[in-house]
Amino acid sequence: MRFVTSSMNSLEPESIGELIADCAGIPSSLQAENLPLPRQIAPPWTVDERCLAQVADLDAYV
Template identity: 65%
Template sequence: MSRIHEPETLGELIADCAEIPTDLRPGPPPAPRSTVVEPWTVDDACLAQVADLDTYV
């Protein structure tokens, strides 16, 4: 006989999750790396893409 069943209530689901051994639970997410972001610049190619945009708006 199988003891595996789907939880029918939120309480049963929480109880099922509480029974998971701590060795098998995922640890906390890694801390984000601090990154230096380059400043955003507009070059002539970017400007050319929107040069005539005012005529469409």
């Protein structure tokens, strides 16, 4: 019986240095332009009494 093994190369960086080097190698044609952020459409999320009631007894379960 014959076994065939192959080496697999990981595409994930193993260190922050490798990640930075990978990012630095991205061609400028593929990099995002500095476009303005879209304006906020939805109102900001706020906590009301109904939200608080949903987690009122959370400590009992944790």
